[in-house]
Amino acid sequence: MKYIINIIRILFLGLFLFLLVNGKVMLWLALYGVSLLAALVFGRIYCGYVCPMNTLMLPAEWLSKKLKIQTSKSPKWLKNGCFTWISLIASIAVMLLSKRLLGKNLPILPIWLAVSVLVTLRYKPEVFHNLICPFSALQKVFGRFARLSERVNKDACIGCKICEKDCPSRAVVVSAEDKKADINTALCLQCTNCQQVCPKNAISYGKNK
Numbered sequence: 001m002k003y004i005i006n007i008i009r010i011l012f013l014g015l016f017l018f019l020l021v022n023g024k025v026m027l028w029l030a031l032y033g034v035s036l037l038a039a040l041v042f043g044r045i046y047c048g049y050v051c052p053m054n055t056l057m058l059p060a061e062w063l064s065k066k067l068k069i070q071t072s073k074s075p076k077w078l079k080n081g082c083f084t085w086i087s088l089i090a091s092i093a094v095m096l097l098s099k100r101l102l103g104k105n106l107p108i109l110p111i112w113l114a115v116s117v118l119v120t121l122r123y124k125p126e127v128f129h130n131l132i133c134p135f136s137a138l139q140k141v142f143g144r145f146a147r148l149s150e151r152v153n154k155d156a157c158i159g160c161k162i163c164e165k166d167c168p169s170r171a172v173v174v175s176a177e178d179k180k181a182d183i184n185t186a187l188c189l190q191c192t193n194c195q196q197v198c199p200k201n202a203i204s205y206g207k208n209k
Contacts, residue, residue: 002196005048009055016052016109025109032135036142043146043208044139047169048189051135052109053116054168057128060120061168074123078131088134125168130187144186149208150194152181156202163194163203 019028035046047054064070077083091108098106112134119128129136159179163172171187172194174180183194185208195203 001192005192008049009058012050013052013055020110025105028109036138039139039142040145041147043149043185043188043190044143045190047129047136047139048191053113053128053133053135054189056113056117057120057125057168060117061125064121069122071123074127074131078127081131083131084133084137084140087132088137091134126170129169129189140186143188146185146208148206149185150183150188150190150192150203150205151208152183153202153204154178154180156200157181158200158202160199162197162199166193166197168193 016028019025031050032046035050038045061070091112094106095108098104116128116133119132130140157180159174159181161174161181163181164170164174168191169187169189171184171189172181173184175182181194181202183203190205192205195205
């Protein structure tokens with residue numbers, strides 16, 4: 001499953017680069033718009049499989065761990081969670097104003113692509129996914145109501161926290177009270193990382209309760 005998912009990510013990255021080189025970025029933004037509707041049913045599959053930022057963040061995280069420059073801390077000024085909305089509004093404003101005042105589109109998407117990699121070289125992926133990414137602001141809203149999502153079988157869960165540690169968006173948290181994992185659908189990227197590492201096969205994709 002892991003290899004199939006990686007192939008899907010690479011294919012979408014190739015599609016993004018193709019559209020970018022050919023000046024058809026609006027088609028990618030249209031794809032993102034469709035993904036918001038898809039999130040209502042399937043969860044944040046755009047973030048887990050389609051997003052080029054997430055795809056490039058994976059090797060960036062591997063490199064940061066290899067170089068031992070990753071920190072578990074996150075900037076305090078980001079913790080209120082408002083910056084994702086600020087970055088979304090600012091990105092839209094820049095795109096509209098650059099087109100009107102300069103007569104051309106500024107490369108907003110490549111800029112955010114570079115930012116995602118640079119941030120992940122220093123911080124855990126959850127910092128960019130949850131606190132910075134402008135595209136995650138709406139994805140979290142729509143993903144919250146997903147009909148299908150990764151879910152935990154509480155009877156099988158042993159509270160080992162392996163899934164919690166392997167989640168790139170900190171969507172999985174093991175409760176201190178009952179020692180059972182729980183998945184926040186609004187944050188879940190549907191990447192199946194938790195499902196792949198669970199020693200008891202307690203996590204599966206299905207109807208969200």
